[in-house]
Amino acid sequence: MADKPDRRGTFWDWPVPVAFLGLLLVLLAASNGKAAGVLLGLVIGLFGLVTVLARRGTFSARRN
DSSP states (O other): OOOOOOOTTSTTSTHHHHHHHHHHHHHHHHHHTOHHHHHHHHHHHHHHHHHHHHHHTTTSOOOO
């Protein structure tokens, strides 16, 4: 059985659609004047962005 390629931290990783969903929610809520929707969209988008960065290894310790 063939192994799947590692997609962590790439465009095809699962947090990317979550971040886009947050951005879409921000745009829709802002166009309707809903402050709670904008805040929720920002939280969802930020969660997706930080998760992508963490899965890329951005926050791991650097070695010399």
